[in-house]
Amino acid sequence: MNIRSKLPYIQSHIFSYMTGLANQYGAINLSQGFPNFEPSAALENFVAQALKENTAQYAPMPGLPLLREEIARKIYNTFEVTVNPDTEITIGCGATEMIFNTIAAFVWPGDEVIIIEPGYDCYRPAIDVVGGKTVVYQMPAPQFKIDWEEFASCITGKTKLIIISTPNNPTGSVMTANDMAELTKLVKGTEIIILSDEVYEHMVFDGATHESPLKYPELRERTVSVYSFGKTLHTTGWRVGYAIAPPELTTEIRKVHQNNTFSVAHPLQKAIALYLNQSDEYLQLPTFYEAKRNLFREAMAGSKFNLLPCEGSYFQLADYSAITDEDDFSFCERLIKEYGVAAIPVSRLYTSHKDDKLVRFCFAKTDETLLAAAEKLYQL
Structure with a gap:
């Protein structure tokens, strides 16, 4: 063939x-x-418990309601931002699935997607699979910070999506409140969607604060933020992540998720929900x-x-x-x-x-x- x-x-x-x-x-x-x-041993014990509690069948497509409620509570505790667990949170098979779903939901052939490099290597393949065009902005070594004047030159009338990552893999650099302000200026008045990869959200050092677009109203209305329980709970092999987005964006992401993995392992979702209800170890x-x-x-x-x-x-x-x-x-x-x-x-x-x-x-x-x-x- x-x-x-x-x-x-x-x-x-x-x-x-x-x-x-x-x-x-x-x-x-x-x-x-x-x-x-x-x-955590407590988390592993909750898995054993969940396996005995009628979790052998599919979880709901958007994710177990109990887990989505705990995520909403976690987001409020972390960012003081209120999200609706029914219309703004979707559980996926790891953060990577939710990244793919977002790109597949919104990028049409010929649309441009700006990615920041060096970076996680799943972005470009997903863009290519759906027929988008990757536009690369390279952070200069060794500081690996974004020059927003240079970045602005990457934006055209065809730009559909900008993918950011903070803290960044592999560089360990983090975006600041000033970076969020500059990004807000660039996308104001456009139809550009932000895909924010925040899987290392709880690994920010030296007294700094993790800056998420969720904290900034003008960015939040156009942002899909993606997170990973694999990174947060030391369970990368469980493949449980989630996306937070406004309802109109969530609706489209769920259409792809429904026809991709449909739902994530039911007992793992329940175990994580029970654990989050009792622990803020993260x-x-x-x-x-x-x-x-x-x-x-x-x-x-x-x-x-x-x-x-x-x-x-x-x-x-x-x-x-x-x-x-x-x-x-x-x-x-x-x-x-x-x-x-x-x-x-x-x-x-x-x-x-x-x-x-x-x-x-x-x-x-x-x-x-x-x-x-x-x-x-x-x-x-």
């Missing part, structure tokens, strides 16, 4: 490849972004992950790696140019094979594969793992 691929540039997934190579060589995996520790995440960031940075101090600032997320970028002139992909392969530590080459998170000689380490690991990895990296 003569198959014409919609995604001809995708050969292998960089996260799967580096994790597979790490497993093959028995390396410490600081590449793929998942914790190597267990979630509020401790900034302190928890800031300590891990500091531990890793202190352990790497004096090495030949130059660690860039990390304002949020659970990723640390490192400049290795003092070690070798190798391209970042080759360097990451050698890190695994010769030194026993896996990282992600940041060039693979650019459409252009721009190589700034940077690698991404994930510090969502036990302290013992981080110290062991730092000891190995010190050998370079």
Whole structure:
């Protein structure tokens, strides 16, 4: 058969490849972004409880009402913003599904979508699948901040969607209140929709505050904000995320969701709802992950790696140019094979594969793992 691929540039997934190579060589995996520790025992107990409570059949398509109510309470506690659990919250199979659903719901062939790079690598494929045109804005290294005058030049009459991410994966940079003000100016009076990827919302450090478009009325009316219980509750394998959007946007997103996954695992939704009703442990995440960031940075101090600032997320970028002139992909392969530590080459998170000689380490690991990895990296 003569198959014409919609995604001809995708050969292998960089996260799967580096994790597979790490497993093959028995390396410490600081590449793929998942914790190597267990979630709360109380949460796991709620899963066991939920499995016995008539949860073997489909949950409602928009998500379990109990969970949507707990999310609404969580949003109010976090942002002091009221959302309607019936008309503004949809539970999806991870944040990635909700990102795809949003793009599929609103982007028509020929529409332009602005993405910010380096960034999560699911945005462009989703745009391409539905026939949209990706417009890339590159944040300059090593600060990785948005120059809004330059960004404005990306907007045309065909711009349908702008995708933002804060805290950003992989750079760890965060958007500020000023960034939100500048974004508000750019989209005022337009039909542009904002897709806000906020899966690392509770990982903002050094006393800073997470800035969500939900907090800004002029942005909220045009924004789909996407979140991940996988990141917040250390349960990436459960694949439970959610989107918050005004009712008119939610209606269209649910049409895609209904014909995509329809609904998410019923017992997991119920367990998370029960857990949120009794625990606000997620509020401790900034302190928890800031300590891990500091531990890793202190352990790497004096090495030949130059660690860039990390304002949020659970990723640390490192400049290795003092070690070798190798391209970042080759360097990451050698890190695994010769030194026993896996990282992600940041060039693979650019459409252009721009190589700034940077690698991404994930510090969502036990302290013992981080110290062991730092000891190995010190050998370079």
